[in-house]
Amino acid sequence: MDAKEKPQMTSSMPQRRPDCIKCFDALWFCYSPFHQMQNYYRYGEFDNCFGKWGDLVDCLALKTKRAAEAEEILIAREKAKPHIWTFRTVDEASENWWRMYKHLVLMSPPLPGAAQPPPKSDKS
Template sequence: MNEGKDGSVAQRKHLSCLPCFDALLFCYTPVHQMKQYYRLGVLDNCSEKWNDLFDCLNLKTKQSSVAQEILETREKAKPHIWYFRTPEEAAANWKEMFGQLDEA
């Protein structure tokens, strides 16, 4: 394994396009299409899945160091799953969402 400048072991991610291909195939299944139609009122054209697959295949054509840098940049740009509120923001949000329950 390669060690970085700081001594940590660099874990290189293996880029596989198989999950993108599986997601694209699932997108065209009746189960997915009916779920989309029920939820949104329209069928899914699966363009996002096609874009993900083409993007993955495009990354496969690049040098591994360049592809790794692109993937790391994307990972850092993703928003954090949790949004932390200050107590004042939380109280205002609670009041907005559930204030009617206090009046009962």
């Protein structure tokens, strides 16, 4: 291949478009007996697949837009998502932990040798 024949990577090349086949496959799988029974076992109800329909319709709507406009929408959505590694302060982490596991701590008997909370003193 000559240097003239190699495609040049420039900023004018078209951006990647959303792949609606993946959305269609996810919707198709949502209606499969395997997924429906798994969902019924886990949550006690069948999946209505509304989210998958919404994803497919959204993908098809993005396909009808200009490439630059679709790219802006996709970038804005990516920025709006919270980052997976958001850090918490010690106080925020402690409050979240107690909110999630307080019922387990209060219901369980104290372990032998575990530190006990300090006794409350009535100095009124």
